[in-house]
Amino acid sequence: MSESESDDAAYDLAELHERAAGRRIVVVGAGIGGLVTALEIAKLGIQVTVIEAAARAGGAIRSAEVAGLPLDLGAESFATRGGHVAKILDELGLSGDIVDPGTGAGGAWIAGIPGVGAAPIPSGGILGIPANPFAEDVRRIIGWRGAWRAYLDRIRPVLTIGHVRSLGELVSSRVGRRVLDRLVAPVTTGVYSSSPDRIDPDLAVPGLNPAITRAGSLTGAVLALSQERKTAPGGAVRGIRGGMGRLVDALVSAIEESGGEVRTSAPVSRIENQDDGSWRVALPGDEAEELVEADGVILATEESSARELLAPHVAELDAEAPAPGPVVTVVTLVVESAALDAKPRGTGVLTVPGSHRAKALTHTTAKWQWVAEQAEPGVHALRVSFGSAAEDPATDGLEDEEAAVLALEEASAMLGVELSRAQLRGHRVERFAQSQPASTIGQAETTRVARDAIRRAPRLGAVGAWLAGTGLAQVVPDAVEEADRVRRAVLFASDD
Numbered sequence: 001m002s003e004s005e006s007d008d009a010a011y012d013l014a015e016l017h018e019r020a021a022g023r024r025i026v027v028v029g030a031g032i033g034g035l036v037t038a039l040e041i042a043k044l045g046i047q048v049t050v051i052e053a054a055a056r057a058g059g060a061i062r063s064a065e066v067a068g069l070p071l072d073l074g075a076e077s078f079a080t081r082g083g084h085v086a087k088i089l090d091e092l093g094l095s096g097d098i099v100d101p102g103t104g105a106g107g108a109w110i111a112g113i114p115g116v117g118a119a120p121i122p123s124g125g126i127l128g129i130p131a132n133p134f135a136e137d138v139r140r141i142i143g144w145r146g147a148w149r150a151y152l153d154r155i156r157p158v159l160t161i162g163h164v165r166s167l168g169e170l171v172s173s174r175v176g177r178r179v180l181d182r183l184v185a186p187v188t189t190g191v192y193s194s195s196p197d198r199i200d201p202d203l204a205v206p207g208l209n210p211a212i213t214r215a216g217s218l219t220g221a222v223l224a225l226s227q228e229r230k231t232a233p234g235g236a237v238r239g240i241r242g243g244m245g246r247l248v249d250a251l252v253s254a255i256e257e258s259g260g261e262v263r264t265s266a267p268v269s270r271i272e273n274q275d276d277g278s279w280r281v282a283l284p285g286d287e288a289e290e291l292v293e294a295d296g297v298i299l300a301t302e303e304s305s306a307r308e309l310l311a312p313h314v315a316e317l318d319a320e321a322p323a324p325g326p327v328v329t330v331v332t333l334v335v336e337s338a339a340l341d342a343k344p345r346g347t348g349v350l351t352v353p354g355s356h357r358a359k360a361l362t363h364t365t366a367k368w369q370w371v372a373e374q375a376e377p378g379v380h381a382l383r384v385s386f387g388s389a390a391e392d393p394a395t396d397g398l399e400d401e402e403a404a405v406l407a408l409e410e411a412s413a414m415l416g417v418e419l420s421r422a423q424l425r426g427h428r429v430e431r432f433a434q435s436q437p438a439s440t441i442g443q444a445e446t447t448r449v450a451r452d453a454i455r456r457a458p459r460l461g462a463v464g465a466w467l468a469g470t471g472l473a474q475v476v477p478d479a480v481e482e483a484d485r486v487r488r489a490v491l492f493a494s495d496d
């Protein structure tokens with residue numbers, strides 16, 4: 001930058017800070033989307049207030065001690081794709097604590113395979129679709145009959161596929177039901193809480209359809225894409241030593257240090273638009289309702305709350321309301337079991353839908369070395385997940401104690417290791433209402449309509465997984481962009 005350019009930049013910044021003085025943006029919801037948005041806004045000197053319904057910030061990121069072990073109870077990692085989360089961690093001084101999952105345990109397993117039981121997830125596939133149906137690790141799961149059926153994919157003409165809209169239909173028509181039921185359904189249910197029939201292949205695996213056309217078969221396309229992915233950076237997930245909650249704590253501190261505030265236990269009931277384009281955010285109080293004045297508002301809640309708050313101002317949203325997203329319950333268990341030292345199912349287990357009451361299990365002390373280091377010898381942490389779009393969590397209606405016993409039984413069956421109530425050192429039950437996964441059929445169009453409509457309202461924004469897609473790697477860059485759009489609208493509102 002030349003001297004005069006840097007003078008210009010300094011002048012621009014000074015002018016922006018002047019414009020920012022006295023302006024306030026309210027962010028509703030303190031999940032990762034809301035907190036990243038708030039920090040971005042606070043950087044320019046705009047006063048930011050984050051208002052969160054729950055007693056603590058973080059949303060689906062929840063860390064706590066269970067039986068003395070610091071653990072992630074919700075999101076436990078982030079995808080390295082795009083480098084967006086690493087950039088924020090760097091800004092917050094946490095980059096030295098980024099950790100990789102352990103490799104010593106091998107990968108995850110699939111349990112509940114008819115006639116087989118449990119087996120490691122085959123290597124080299126995408127969303128469970130194998131590149132080579134005759135590979136030994138694939139054949140072990142689908143048998144010779146399944147492998148020959150899948151091989152038909154290489155022989156059948158590709159023209160019959162066209163642009164198939166459902167992953168389930170694509171997989172069963174090309175490689176057969178065994179691949180669909182035993183390999184793909186456990187992955188989509190575990191990862192997206194959704195059956196393959198509801199997943200749009202174009203969104204779940206970008207590039208798959210063109211690769212099918214190029215390769216002439218589905219398995220050929222998977223082979224080509226998995227080779228490309230091996231050489232492309234960013235295909236991995238990473239975690240934070242001490243838990244993802246450290247990211248939340250660091251964001252809250254940074255917002256507060258920049259003059260902003262994060263209010264918890266404050267559910268927003270309504271937002272009101274004023275004649276001058278500014279907003280009022282309503283909080284029910286014991287005696288009287290509190291109204292917080294704001295130049296702009298950004299909603300960072302999950303989809304159902306966002307739609308409810310937005311509907312009076314954005315007419316299209318009411319009509320577009322989709323089915324509620326899946327509810328997931330995660331039961332974290334800390335158990336004493338020397339048998340688990342051998343990491344019998346690698347880093348965890350996905351289940352064939354219908355075979356178990358739980359959909360997935362993570363063997364946390366096998367996956368994350370930083371957790372294992374803190375556990376006494378023979379003590380292990382497990383996370384058992386229940387619930388999907390097709391099925392309410394089997395823990396619904398149970399007291400936490402009963403849910404822990406059910407999770408222990410399921411863990412025992414999934415890991416092939418006897419675990420009794422006497423071995424349980426501690427437990428914690430957490431419930432999460434999720435948005436429809438972005439790769440659900442029709443979801444892309446629904447969110448496009450929602451976004452366009454929100455952008456037409458003055459100084460109003462929305463962020464979060466329901467718009468950006470599930471996962472920190474999706475939510476973080478979208479939040480940064482939306483914060484920039486709304487803060488510009490607020491800063492230059494008087495120039496309109």
Ligand SMILES: Cc1cc2nc3c(=O)[nH]c(=O)nc-3n(C[C@H](O)[C@H](O)[C@H](O)COP(=O)(O)OP(=O)(O)OC[C@H]3O[C@@H](n4cnc5c(N)ncnc54)[C@H](O)[C@@H]3O)c2cc1C
Pocket residue numbers: 028029030031032033034051052053054057058059060061073074075076077078079266267268269300301302305328330432434463464465466469470471472473475
């Ligand atoms: C069990 C589980 C495990 C996951 N694991 C991973 C993982 O390992 N890696 C990964 O990248 N992603 C993971 N995800 C997904 C990821 O956690 C989410 O996509 C992301 O955290 C969503 O962030 P968000 O800000 O959009 O929403 P949320 O985190 O849901 O935050 C929304 C916030 O809005 C608040 N709110 C709602 N209504 C109101 C209101 N009226 N007034 C005030 N506040 C309100 C809520 O209380 C909540 O705190 C996981 C999700 C779950 C449920």
